[in-house]
Amino acid sequence: MSRTLFALCLLTLCSRVAVADGPDLGPHRLTLTPAKATDPALKYRLLPELIEQRPGNAAEHYRKATTLYKAIAEGPSLNQAYDWVGLPVDLLPKDEVAALLKAYREPMAEAEIGARCETCEWGTSDDLRKKNIGALLPYVQEMRALSVLFQVRLRLELAEGRPGQAVRTARTALAMARHVAESPTLISALVGYALTAQTLRQMEDLVQQPEAPNLYWALTDLPRPFIDLRKGLEGERLTAYSIFYPDHPEFLFDLNAGPLPPEQARELGNRFVGVANLLDVPRFAGRWVFGLNVMRKHEEAKKALVAAGRPRDKVEAMPPLQVALLHALTEYDLEMDAMLKWQSEPWWETRPKLLELERQTRRLRPAENIFRRDGPALPLAGYLLPALNKIAFARVRTDRQIALLRCVEAVRLHAATHDGKLPASLAEIKDVPLPLDPATGKAFQYEIKGATATLRATVVEGRNDFSHAPSYEIMLRKS
Amino acid sequence: LPSPSPCGIVEERHLFPFSLGELVMRRLLSLFGLLLLVGPLPAEDKPGPHYLFLSPRQAAEPALRRRLLPELVEQRPGNAAEHYQKAGGPLKGASQELSEAVYAWTQVPLEEFPKKEVRELLARYEKATAEAEAGACCESCDWGHTSRIRKDNIGAGLSDIQDLRTLGTLFELRIRLEVAEGSLDQAVRSARTLLTMSRHATESPTLISALIGAALASKAAERLEEILQLPDAPNLYWALTDLPRPFLDLRKALQGERLGAYSIFYPDHPETYFDLDAGPWTKDEARIISGRLYNTTSDVTGISNRYLFGFTVMKKHEAAKRALLAAGRPRERVEAMPPLQVALLHSLAEYDVYMDDCLKWQAAPYWESLAPLQESERRLKQSRAAALDPRSDAPAMPVAHLLFPATHKVLSVRARVDRRLAMLRCIEALRLHAAAHDDKLPATLAEIKDVPAPVDPVTGKAFAYELKGGSATLSSTPFDGRSDWANAPSFDITMRTEKKGRNR
Numbered sequence: 001m002s003r004t005l006f007a008l009c010l011l012t013l014c015s016r017v018a019v020a021d022g023p024d025l026g027p028h029r030l031t032l033t034p035a036k037a038t039d040p041a042l043k044y045r046l047l048p049e050l051i052e053q054r055p056g057n058a059a060e061h062y063r064k065a066t067t068l069y070k071a072i073a074e075g076p077s078l079n080q081a082y083d084w085v086g087l088p089v090d091l092l093p094k095d096e097v098a099a100l101l102k103a104y105r106e107p108m109a110e111a112e113i114g115a116r117c118e119t120c121e122w123g124t125s126d127d128l129r130k131k132n133i134g135a136l137l138p139y140v141q142e143m144r145a146l147s148v149l150f151q152v153r154l155r156l157e158l159a160e161g162r163p164g165q166a167v168r169t170a171r172t173a174l175a176m177a178r179h180v181a182e183s184p185t186l187i188s189a190l191v192g193y194a195l196t197a198q199t200l201r202q203m204e205d206l207v208q209q210p211e212a213p214n215l216y217w218a219l220t221d222l223p224r225p226f227i228d229l230r231k232g233l234e235g236e237r238l239t240a241y242s243i244f245y246p247d248h249p250e251f252l253f254d255l256n257a258g259p260l261p262p263e264q265a266r267e268l269g270n271r272f273v274g275v276a277n278l279l280d281v282p283r284f285a286g287r288w289v290f291g292l293n294v295m296r297k298h299e300e301a302k303k304a305l306v307a308a309g310r311p312r313d314k315v316e317a318m319p320p321l322q323v324a325l326l327h328a329l330t331e332y333d334l335e336m337d338a339m340l341k342w343q344s345e346p347w348w349e350t351r352p353k354l355l356e357l358e359r360q361t362r363r364l365r366p367a368e369n370i371f372r373r374d375g376p377a378l379p380l381a382g383y384l385l386p387a388l389n390k391i392a393f394a395r396v397r398t399d400r401q402i403a404l405l406r407c408v409e410a411v412r413l414h415a416a417t418h419d420g421k422l423p424a425s426l427a428e429i430k431d432v433p434l435p436l437d438p439a440t441g442k443a444f445q446y447e448i449k450g451a452t453a454t455l456r457a458t459v460v461e462g463r464n465d466f467s468h469a470p471s472y473e474i475m476l477r478k479s
Numbered sequence: 480l481p482s483p484s485p486c487g488i489v490e491e492r493h494l495f496p497f498s499l500g501e502l503v504m505r506r507l508l509s510l511f512g513l514l515l516l517v518g519p520l521p522a523e524d525k526p527g528p529h530y531l532f533l534s535p536r537q538a539a540e541p542a543l544r545r546r547l548l549p550e551l552v553e554q555r556p557g558n559a560a561e562h563y564q565k566a567g568g569p570l571k572g573a574s575q576e577l578s579e580a581v582y583a584w585t586q587v588p589l590e591e592f593p594k595k596e597v598r599e600l601l602a603r604y605e606k607a608t609a610e611a612e613a614g615a616c617c618e619s620c621d622w623g624h625t626s627r628i629r630k631d632n633i634g635a636g637l638s639d640i641q642d643l644r645t646l647g648t649l650f651e652l653r654i655r656l657e658v659a660e661g662s663l664d665q666a667v668r669s670a671r672t673l674l675t676m677s678r679h680a681t682e683s684p685t686l687i688s689a690l691i692g693a694a695l696a697s698k699a700a701e702r703l704e705e706i707l708q709l710p711d712a713p714n715l716y717w718a719l720t721d722l723p724r725p726f727l728d729l730r731k732a733l734q735g736e737r738l739g740a741y742s743i744f745y746p747d748h749p750e751t752y753f754d755l756d757a758g759p760w761t762k763d764e765a766r767i768i769s770g771r772l773y774n775t776t777s778d779v780t781g782i783s784n785r786y787l788f789g790f791t792v793m794k795k796h797e798a799a800k801r802a803l804l805a806a807g808r809p810r811e812r813v814e815a816m817p818p819l820q821v822a823l824l825h826s827l828a829e830y831d832v833y834m835d836d837c838l839k840w841q842a843a844p845y846w847e848s849l850a851p852l853q854e855s856e857r858r859l860k861q862s863r864a865a866a867l868d869p870r871s872d873a874p875a876m877p878v879a880h881l882l883f884p885a886t887h888k889v890l891s892v893r894a895r896v897d898r899r900l901a902m903l904r905c906i907e908a909l910r911l912h913a914a915a916h917d918d919k920l921p922a923t924l925a926e927i928k929d930v931p932a933p934v935d936p937v938t939g940k941a942f943a944y945e946l947k948g949g950s951a952t953l954s955s956t957p958f959d960g961r962s963d964w965a966n967a968p969s970f971d972i973t974m975r976t977e978k979k980g981r982n983r
Contacts, residue, residue, distance in 0.1 A: 250553050
């Protein structure tokens with residue numbers, strides 16, 4: 001429950017990351033200078049290339065960086081950094097920012113080494129296997145703090161007119177965002193999205209610098225989706241299974257597995273009741289009620305396991321508690337797979353299916369389901385399934401922001417070869433391919449009025465604030 | 480390092496035992512050999528469609544009960560590469576045994592499949608396949624190749640990854656045996672191992688590894704095609720849908736090419752050349768690198784006299800300096816560099832232009848990237864004459880011409896794998912539709928409403944589909960100048976009529 005609450009808080013944070021005080025309704029105004037593509041095309045990159053990387057585990061460097069910054073007892077507070085991130089570049093107190101960055105120089109250097117490591121292994125999957133929903137993820141919060149330092153540095157570099165350095169800092173911040181999401185939990189993926197959104201917000205200021213290099217190809221080169229949800233989603237099932245069979249959850253996944261030894265079956269009973277209480281399953285307090293319910297549903301549960309492909313002889317040899325658990329997990333798998341199977345599909349195809357599935361899942365929660373004849377004795381699915389639609393939208397929102405920035409850079413690129421003029425329509429841009437909106441599969445809306453163009457993403461999820469439907473008003477400087 | 484000597488250039492050759500030309504030739508041969516492997520095999524080169532006889536089948540429940548890549552809950556912490564490397568021991572001498580005769584076993588019709596012989600053969604290599612299975616269930620795969628490439632550049636030995644090809648043949652045979660014996664779940668599981676090995680191959684940062692990955696994925700697709708035709712075959716639509724797209728990520732492999740190229744000239748710390756703020760070489764660096772440069776140039780330009788080579792470098796020096804300044808290097812640093820360093824950085828700058836022209840397309844859809852990639856390669860070919868002309872402003876060392884990979888060919892191989900998997904998904908969508916519509920094939924692909932029918936990853940459009948009488952044809956358009964089956968697969972599909980047992 002605490003993890004779910006944390007995830008929901010993060011979702012809220014993700015959607016309000018641009019401004020802390022009130023919703024950002026947009027559009028964001030961008031004043032741009034026409035700029036051709038760089039040569040070589042990937043002279044500026046937004047993720048470190050292999051040649052810049054070194055063998056090693058990034059997570060170890062981030063942990064060291066965290067220890068270093070925690071050790072900085074004196075000096076400017078990090079809270080100020082959060083304020084500076086939202087301040088216009090020309091109002092940034094450069095000296096104070098420089099002093100703060102100097103104080104945190106060592107942890108930042110360590111984090112930079114981490115961002116250029118070839119692998120990032122947090123060791124979380126092992127933790128999840130052992131401690132399941134009780135596994136701690138301290139680095140999630142710590143990476144947020146480290147990332148803020150890089151956001152501030154990026155702003156200082158912009159204020160000092162060093163866009164090349166700012167791109168390098170953005171690269172570090174984006175690599176960190178992807179590294180957080182290497183941990184197989186949805187919380188980590190959501191933090192990854194939040195950190196990416198913060199960096200992309202800084203990049204809006206970056207592309208407005210008069211000397212800013214055109215980042216069209218750097219943005220095009222980014223992975224799509226920028227952060228994959230696969231690991232996070234699979235971590236959910238790993239956690240759910242590990243609650244009942246720590247260390248070796250794959251035992252429960254194996255259709256050929258046999259009966260548990262008596263002492264493990266007893267342990268399973270304790271875990272069962274513990275989970276019921278933890279999840280606050282109504283009318284489920286007493287062991288006797290639980291035991292009676294398990295026995296009442298035993299025959300139905302056995303039938304369900306055999307139908308799922310488990311050998312009849314092995315099912316018959318299992319203690320009722322094991323049968324009840326596998327029955328509960330079968331229902332969980334059914335619902336979980338019904339969601340997971342859509343995760344590779346485009347969001348506009350996925351969304352209606354996921355919304356329908358979420359409605360179904362909510363129906364699995366009420367207390368009367370516990371006594372439903374064909375339902376499992378412990379209705380795990382209703383309590384443990386993630387709100388995938390919201391999480392999938394966090395992913396598409398990140399990709400949409402990247403695609404929109406790519407469009408902005410394509411406009412700058414077009415203007416550089418067309419007398420500094422905005423294109424009349426997006427279709428007029430022929431030099432480079434224009435990205436489609438990952439949320440709709442269609443082109444972004446573009447309209448030109450006088451010297452200003454409006455680039456807009458369609459309103460989805462019923463909200464028109466900037467984080468849900470970003471839009472830009474674009475004006476060009478005379479070159 | 481050996482002590483400096485007036486003839487340092489010649490004496491450094493022992494640090495670099497093969498000439499660059501030899502290394503490049505060895506790699507090219509290996510690459511082309513693999514391209515052939517991934518391409519049409521003799522038996523596959525027959526024109527016309529593959530004939531499929533399918534049974535209608537609904538999707539399984541839970542939808543991902545049978546997966547084609549292991550899920551996290553089935554994985555264990557550990558490095559897959561270590562298991563594959565362990566599997567290499569028992570495989571010694573296997574490639575001989577698994578040569579033509581065994582290769583034929585992967586092609587004979589199932590009814591003629593020599594089950595007894597294959598069972599005996601697989602028993603002999605059980606240790607190797609068990610290790611491979613353990614590897615396929617590992618959470619990470621780190622071959623340690625980047626360190627090797629930094630040290631030994633494009634000459635780095637990657638024999639461990641070559642063992643995956645032998646393992647791939649063993650798993651192909653195992654899948655066929657399991658299919659012939661009716662162990663369908665086991666066959667799907669073996670296909671999963673093969674597909675996982677394929678993705679693990681691309682964790683090694685070389686194009687050769689990526690091509691091995693593509694070859695393994697093609698083998699798995701070929702076997703899945705066989706599995707789907709069995710009367711009791713489960714519907715794998717969602718398992719195929721769940722696979723990553725593109726199935727093989729080439730980012731690492733393509734970036735590894737630049738790492739290899741830069742490491743030739745600056746082993747262990749190739750990133751030094753990437754740093755626009757880098758200063759002049761030390762004396763030791765100048766001595767070692769000049770030997771490498773000389774070898775490179777004599778291989779490509781035929782300038783076998785090092786004085787002539789020196790003369791060319793000096794003649795192009797001013798143009799090279801201008802190019803470095805234009806690339807953003809500080810003037811004072813460029814001026815402080817010895818002419819050889821300037822010449823090398825100029826050459827690498829040209830290499831980067833061509834390399835980035837290809838790399839920038841690797842994340843784009845194939846149909847957007849093909850024409851620009853071909854154009855970029857054509858430009859590179861056209862500039863070869865100028866590159867070899869000592870009077871031109873082209874770099875003194877044509878590194879780009881020597882080391883540039885055939886990127887568009889490799890991206891075509893990836894597109895081919897994705898196309899094949901998408902077509903299998905289409906076939907499963909047809910089975911799924913038939914199961915819900917009285918065993919009948921749809922009149923058009925648009926008629927399939929239960930699940931999304933995939934588009935062709937090569938064109939971004941729907942596959943061609945035509946229903947004639949009781950059978951349908953599913954086909955794809957030729958691309959990249961090739962119309963053989965491997966590039967443009969097509970299927971003639973007939974649906975069996977059956978009334979029960981559709982849900983498993």
